[in-house]
Amino acid sequence: MSVDKPAPAKLKARQPRGFVDRGPADVAATERMLAVIRGSFSRYGFDPVETPFVEYTDALGKFLPDQDRPNEGVFSFQDDDEQWLSLRYDLTAPLARYVAENYDALPKPYRSYRAGYVFRNEKPGPGRFRQFMQFDADIVGAGSVAADAEICMLAADTMEALGIQRGDYVVKVNNRKVLDGFLEHLKIEGPQKLAVLRTIDKADKLDLVELQKLLGEGRRDESGDFTQGAKLGESEIDFISRNFLMGPLLDAVDGAAAYTSERTLKYLDSNRAIWPEGLDELRQIDDLLRGAGYGSDRVRIDHTVVRGLEYYTGPVYEVELTFPVTNEDGQVVRFGSVAGGGRYDGLVGRFRPEPVPATGFSIGVSRLYTALKAVKSPIVDSRNELPLVVVTAMDNKSPEFMPGYQAMVSALRQAKAADDKPLCRADLYLGSSGFNAQMKYADRRGAVCAIIQGSSERDAGTVVIKDLILGAELAAASRDVKDSAEHKAKQAEAQFSVPVEGLVEGVKTVLARHV
């Protein structure tokens, strides 16, 4: 009995929580989505720009919602010179740094777009990732709300370019000056303000009674969990309910913008408050949208839009998909938000002597992908790909036969279809398994046909082409059918022999049956 040393322990292949791998269908569909969004943003005169993933921590600032988490939600590390660096948590803070650094060289107003991953050092959960992709468009250096209106139109046009039908989405616009102005007037601030904002943010998910509990002492949900309330007094709860939870301040139906709340009209007299300015901006945005032909079925004012990021200073937007989906609990709900943004007039000015107004929005790319699958948009249809042909290597134990198989696969890769585009993707089996495993490999890869050459074909200068789709259909036929002459004729179609130099033409015959 020999005493072997134990094998060294193997590493476990695993991912940090909140990070995910993405497979072929996801990657290919995302590429197509990004191309459509780029096209849409480009037509609006936006130019691409890319900033790196790593910035000085102080340049990014502290603008994430829920700052009560450790590390304030950001992944950070120290450089050799002791300075703190962070992974970007959004694409807006780095843009502000970029514009400030290159201010004189840029045309102003500066329209730009960018796509990329951002990172949040949060507790991961279902549908909540620590790395996710955003696609942003921003206009820096335009203080006019015409810029905000453009962003809303861009958002609406982009949804339709992606295959989301009119009526299945709406861009909702609010103004932080209204929201913040009212709360300031009511002297609601700090954690209490945060609790109120979170409650307003839930306006489309909970009934009024439940919302009012959240504004008051708190609420116990169906699961028994208790959420602390904002502990407002009765008159404050009434005021917020009327203005933000029960109906629009500014009703934009039929192209005529009008203030609809009496109490609001009264407060508009107070010229110390900023909300009248906020309401006036919303009215201007509404005029611009209607002037350009965007109806309230596409973009509309909605006073429940909050947006969590702390750097917003004026109009804020949210793109909501309104079609129904079934959630994890089996309930039918609206799909919900896929994009959002707003005006952030203070962000670039952190670096510059002069104030620099700016506005923009951000698409959540993974969420949008889920949405496009739900509405079966052609953009995320995997059948957009070239068909795959697998060249098997029956004699793969003998290296001297491999160059022959290699020549076949090379010929297929160089072959062109009638439109001068590539005919197909072509794969040579490079493993060491036998023929049956190779055919299984071809099936598993979703190949349309397989190419086979054993010694007898090689001697005859021929090659066998097997139509895997037709073959599978024939194999599934009943016994009676299998005895028929028609079936046998089809079998001859499903697997046939051609001279080696006729390989590409033979493959074309098979592909023509299935494309």
Add this chain to the structure above:
Amino acid sequence: MSVDKPAPAKLKARQPRGFVDRGPADVAATERMLAVIRGSFSRYGFDPVETPFVEYTDALGKFLPDQDRPNEGVFSFQDDDEQWLSLRYDLTAPLARYVAENYDALPKPYRSYRAGYVFRNEKPGPGRFRQFMQFDADIVGAGSVAADAEICMLAADTMEALGIQRGDYVVKVNNRKVLDGFLEHLKIEGPQKLAVLRTIDKADKLDLVELQKLLGEGRRDESGDFTQGAKLGESEIDFISRNFLMGPLLDAVDGAAAYTSERTLKYLDSNRAIWPEGLDELRQIDDLLRGAGYGSDRVRIDHTVVRGLEYYTGPVYEVELTFPVTNEDGQVVRFGSVAGGGRYDGLVGRFRPEPVPATGFSIGVSRLYTALKAVKSPIVDSRNELPLVVVTAMDNKSPEFMPGYQAMVSALRQAKAADDKPLCRADLYLGSSGFNAQMKYADRRGAVCAIIQGSSERDAGTVVIKDLILGAELAAASRDVKDSAEHKAKQAEAQFSVPVEGLVEGVKTVLARHV
């Protein structure tokens, strides 16, 4: 005299060293490059897969060259649960983790590709960045050198698809079994081995005499800097010079592979060494390449190829661009390497009970971009973009006129060219500056034409279209020319008025002159 509080100090907008922003031409060209590479890899039957930017530090392993740096070249940080995470330093180590984790679900051999940024915590320098993009293709689960041959062909085809002419690139193949085997035989290891490998790596940059100094006591360069040598003995220097610096071990000219060094042939008798196996693999690769029609003008054996990463175990490749460029010192040199890779049979096996062979290569995307600009590849030509039209807003002080301008820019964005593609990109000036500044903005953005409407045009229901390219030509004409009738006719062409509803047709007239 009032005593004002000093304004709070502004943050400085700056980037951490070694990280860079990328402007519109760079981003757009990179998109096109990536699309071409994806197409090429896809035709070879490779599927896309993406892993996240962050991995457990131990999963990535320590395979970077020059491990004598602090942090071993990797950006790392601790998770909430104290486990160490790192930003990926290449795309190969994360792929190994991915394949090991999803081993049973993947078809094998598993062909995949991926593009993305990687991070090195190194001292940045000219052309040396801490974030850069790679584009990789790998075949996992194929031990046969037919897989290595495929990677070499893929590399060659991809260069041509990118617009690099045959003759302007070469894929050079070597085998670590040969290099490592010889050095092991000579008992050269540790820092001495590293010094020898670095010297061989410089074979195409220095003369033999200088290389031999690096193998011996050391070398002082023109600037006076001294590099410590490997301190080998005379016979070792002679051996390495003959086999690696002076000529090929395996000469692949004219399709006939043959061992050309007598001394090597003698050593081949020793069956304890691994280099005969390495040479035999190179011969097989050569046969496969010639069989598939790839001549030594495209792929060839070259014993000076080293590749720095420590995980390589067999064939290694390097894609070199051979056309001349002028470097920063004014010298004319070969462009050099843009891609490289090799076989890494041990990397997946770190996680798995069974051995898992693998091979692949990686394109340095920024370096390739520089190369494509040098050869003027159409892929990086910025004229591939849609023309830009700028709608000016002469009356931008009056919000009531903005909806009219907004309607014009919307009409242009929705306009289609004859081929049903978008006609143009269209931008509305959203700043607060006056008309002259707006025209400068249009020039600066590279607009082909500008749209103008003041009060008199508005009253008449018209709009002025100004051809900025023709306008610039006319403005540059001499005084004599300017007086001519022809010039005046052209001026009428360069700036003309149309009814508002004829805007799109008018713009088409101008664009047709310049596309």
